[in-house]
Amino acid sequence: EDQVTQSPEALRLQEGESSSLNCSYTVSGLRGLFWYRQDPGKGPEFLFTLYSAGEEKEKERLKATLTKKESFLHITAPKPEDSATYLCAVQAGTASKLTFGTGTRLQVTL
Amino acid sequence: ETGVTQTPRHLVMGMTNKKSLKCEQHLGHNAMYWYKQSAKKPLELMFVYNFKEQTENNSVPSRFSPECPNSSHLFLHLHTLQPEDSALYLCASSQDGRGGTLHFGNGTRLTVT
Numbered sequence: 001e002d003q004v005t006q007s008p009e010a011l012r013l014q015e016g017e018s019s020s021l022n023c024s025y026t027v028s029g030l031r032g033l034f035w036y037r038q039d040p041g042k043g044p045e046f047l048f049t050l051y052s053a054g055e056e057k058e059k060e061r062l063k064a065t066l067t068k069k070e071s072f073l074h075i076t077a078p079k080p081e082d083s084a085t086y087l088c089a090v091q092a093g094t095a096s097k098l099t100f101g102t103g104t105r106l107q108v109t110l
Numbered sequence: 111e112t113g114v115t116q117t118p119r120h121l122v123m124g125m126t127n128k129k130s131l132k133c134e135q136h137l138g139h140n141a142m143y144w145y146k147q148s149a150k151k152p153l154e155l156m157f158v159y160n161f162k163e164q165t166e167n168n169s170v171p172s173r174f175s176p177e178c179p180n181s182s183h184l185f186l187h188l189h190t191l192q193p194e195d196s197a198l199y200l201c202a203s204s205q206d207g208r209g210g211t212l213h214f215g216n217g218t219r220l221t222v223t
Contacts, residue, residue, distance in 0.1 A: 042217075043200050043214030046211055096158065096165070097155050
């Protein structure tokens, strides 16, 4: 069974304090790893898809990386508007479904 | 309207009520999904429709009944729910039923009393 574990569960950063969120996964035949951002009271918003180990993608202050066992979401010099829950999901094998982690709740303070 | 729209945003219902959730997507996608999101739990896939045909039912109790009249609209009919069914119900769409990038609506917050 596919498993996705995200850590930490919650993270509090000061504005400008860079850090990383972790998503470790156990799957058979990774087809894609997805990062989403979810604001309170809203649905998840797509950020990135990574397909193979070594791949990296960037968007503003966010950079996602992928290895054979985990993915990191690096946040450089975060701002308060980066506060949200970040969700990781994997798609594997012949399945069409995505398996989600429980998310990391990020709070960035002034 | 753009993206994926869900109505109502909030719903409070008694255990004997019947209600429906509605989802509409304006992205030209062919697959639509219902997910359940509960506190401290991962998103749970409930149903998948691809070109109006149900392709996945993730062992969901029969008190939840989906309907997909066309590729743009998806309903979730609710009846005789339990308090543990209280959650955020999210609709999503994708280009096709092979999964991949999902586009979510903002959900319906359901409270069962």
